[in-house]
Amino acid sequence: MLASLRASVLSLARDKALLVWTLAFPIIMTLIFMGMFSGIQDAYTTVGSTLGVVRDKNYSAAMGLDETIQAISDPTSSDHICNVTYYESAADAEAAANATEVDAYLTVDAEGAPQLHVTNASLSENGTLPTSVLAEILDTYQHTRAAAEKVAATRPELLATGEAIGAFTESAVQTVRLTATKNPPSPDARYYYALLAMAAGMGATAAMVSVRRLLPTAGPLGARQALAAVPRWRMLVGALLGAWLCEFACLLVAALFMWGVAGVSFGNDASGVVVALAASSLMACAAGTLCGTVTRMETSMISGITCLLSLFTGLYGTASQQLADTIETSVPALAHANPLWQTTNSFYALLYYDTPDAFLESVAALLIMTLVFLALASFRLRRTSYDHL
Amino acid sequence: MASNEAVVRIRNLVKRYGELVAVDHLSLDIAPGEVFGLLGPNGSGKTTTINCILQLLSYDHGEIELFGQPMRPTSYQLKRRIGVVPQEVAVFDELTVRENVDSFCALYVRDRARRRELVDAAIDFVGLQKFEDFRPKKLSGGLLRRLNIACGIAHRPELIIMDEPTVAVDPQSRESILSGIERLNAEGTTVIYTSHYMEEVERLCSRIMIMDHGRSVASGTADELKGMIGTGEKVSVEVGEMDEATLERVRSLPHVRSAEVDAGMLRVQCASGAHNLADVLGVLAENGLSYGRVLSEPPTLNDVFLEITGRALRDEA
Numbered sequence: 016m017l018a019s020l021r022a023s024v025l026s027l028a029r030d031k032a033l034l035v036w037t038l039a040f041p042i043i044m045t046l047i048f049m050g051m052f053s054g055i056q057d058a059y060t061t062v063g064s065t066l067g068v069v070r071d072k073n074y075s076a077a078m079g080l081d082e083t084i085q086a087i088s089d090p091t092s093s094d095h096i097c098n099v100t101y102y103e104s105a106a107d108a109e110a111a112a113n114a115t116e117v118d119a120y121l122t123v124d125a126e127g128a129p130q131l132h133v134t135n136a137s138l139s140e141n142g143t144l145p146t147s148v149l150a151e152i153l154d155t156y157q158h159t160r161a162a163a164e165k166v167a168a169t170r171p172e173l174l175a176t177g178e179a180i181g182a183f184t185e186s187a188v189q190t191v192r193l194t195a196t197k198n199p200p201s202p203d204a205r206y207y208y209a210l211l212a213m214a215a216g217m218g219a220t221a222a223m224v225s226v227r228r229l230l231p232t233a234g235p236l237g238a239r240q241a242l243a244a245v246p247r248w249r250m251l252v253g254a255l256l257g258a259w260l261c262e263f264a265c266l267l268v269a270a271l272f273m274w275g276v277a278g279v280s281f282g283n284d285a286s287g288v289v290v291a292l293a294a295s296s297l298m299a300c301a302a303g304t305l306c307g308t309v310t311r312m313e314t315s316m317i318s319g320i321t322c323l324l325s326l327f328t329g330l331y332g333t334a335s336q337q338l339a340d341t342i343e344t345s346v347p348a349l350a351h352a353n354p355l356w357q358t359t360n361s362f363y364a365l366l367y368y369d370t371p372d373a374f375l376e377s378v379a380a381l382l383i384m385t386l387v388f389l390a391l392a393s394f395r396l397r398r399t400s401y402d403h404l
Numbered sequence: 405m406a407s408n409e410a411v412v413r414i415r416n417l418v419k420r421y422g423e424l425v426a427v428d429h430l431s432l433d434i435a436p437g438e439v440f441g442l443l444g445p446n447g448s449g450k451t452t453t454i455n456c457i458l459q460l461l462s463y464d465h466g467e468i469e470l471f472g473q474p475m476r477p478t479s480y481q482l483k484r485r486i487g488v489v490p491q492e493v494a495v496f497d498e499l500t501v502r503e504n505v506d507s508f509c510a511l512y513v514r515d516r517a518r519r520r521e522l523v524d525a526a527i528d529f530v531g532l533q534k535f536e537d538f539r540p541k542k543l544s545g546g547l548l549r550r551l552n553i554a555c556g557i558a559h560r561p562e563l564i565i566m567d568e569p570t571v572a573v574d575p576q577s578r579e580s581i582l583s584g585i586e587r588l589n590a591e592g593t594t595v596i597y598t599s600h601y602m603e604e605v606e607r608l609c610s611r612i613m614i615m616d617h618g619r620s621v622a623s624g625t626a627d628e629l630k631g632m633i634g635t636g637e638k639v640s641v642e643v644g645e646m647d648e649a650t651l652e653r654v655r656s657l658p659h660v661r662s663a664e665v666d667a668g669m670l671r672v673q674c675a676s677g678a679h680n681l682a683d684v685l686g687v688l689a690e691n692g693l694s695y696g697r698v699l700s701e702p703p704t705l706n707d708v709f710l711e712i713t714g715r716a717l718r719d720e721a
Contacts, residue, residue: 017510029499030498235491242458244481244484244512245480250511
């Protein structure tokens, strides 16, 4: 077994085609993705807005409004939400908004009520998100101001104590960052995970090549090794282990490259990532073993199958991701039967889920697929024994 | 030959592929220390017989014993005593010469230190010391063949099966391979050797079997085989010009099968006879013909092979 393992590792480590697909390919694609996704990352992170403020006498008279605006526009503050530009008149502010220099502008009426003005040009340029955040803040300001006026009218003695003022100012503006997932959402992680899954799928060729070298039906090298003084199953296990070690090492290097160079997040559970890589590479090797028993099957067919299955992991862009999501929602069994989807999902589960259940489910699915592939492979190997030369 | 002495003992081996009988009730014994030549045209059943011996193929009927024990696909102890040099070069393209020899040796020998000695010896034996770190793609055809042999003999098998090991190699490499086989045999190794090069078989083999249509059609030493056929020597005489009447007199000699003059050379193919050369020269002298060079070639194994298996082309549908 050690002999075939060693031969398998040495051969695969020097097989340029395999190294290209299992190591160079994900690294090169990672570099390409880095360039492609830098814009996407910016789009997802730019949630601040620009606000024009008409600083007239009404604005100055509005109780606490200037303090509120300064609080949310202080770039050193954790409450920083927008950048403020001051204008002398509403006309100037409107012109700036029309020119999309600001997302919206603020005026204060004679009664001291702030009003937020949004132009169509700004909406079409920036969407509703920046202004809705500002609207929410102004709404909060008005509620706070109304409460303070009511207290001043009914129980003015309370305003004399610092406790009441503190309560109003504390509730005046609060921004809270809410996260539904264990780690912050990463818009491009899905691509990288799908890429790793694809590389794992491509790695099936390693096992295919290793196993085929042991088949007496596949060529003189296989026939020669069939004469060895060791049981064939031990040689097959050795070859399979060798292929798995090579593929696992390649995937690990690729994942480290993604993490270290591209900054792809895999969550905080490094051991989980290793387990996911080990399980996915084992599954791919088992699939490659099965393919290796079909002597007429070319390695290019594994590439084709892998490319097809990657379509349903969302590797090829938003359309591919929508298709994958649709299948997952409408025919979940079909999505779950895709080994590359399970690989992608195992990384997803590590990143986003609080509990390990989803991760363990994906790993278990990969291991079950491994067993199924190996069972089918051994069945075929028994049938294609010595009489098929 | 007593069966307990035979390295290989086959009795009534039958292998069919559907309607085609590839091996037809073949029996043979190979004694220890023999170099046994297995000859036959393409499709005669040589390789099928070897694959049956090695249990790469199952067979329909018959018994195969190696070293006195029945050979089975799981006879790993017996397999340890066998080495195979296949017709096609069967090595790992990605491994170096040393790694290749070591990988195949490791299929039979676990102990690493012992293996190192065996690998060194095998590489020395085939003269690949300078190419230890070369990968097969960097080797010439002859060197590849030698590597192929080294991979088959590294574990010091007692029985080596060589299937056309000298195909497509230059004369120097062929000589190296043949002398290597002679050395192996001198060390006591039994060899089964198949080849289409009759001069190799004649040089190496102590016994020869000619197969055709899955059957043994002749077997014995090279001399015994030559004695089995009626073909005698070929006589070539430099005569310049020769009249038709004299040529007819030569043709009418008792052991002459054919005679013709080609570019001043009289070429006479004789049946086996004691005085063929003297008879031919006697006719020339009687007719007053002077002659120059005289050459008498005894029958070769190739003549025997063609006489037994016929001259019709094989490999045709």
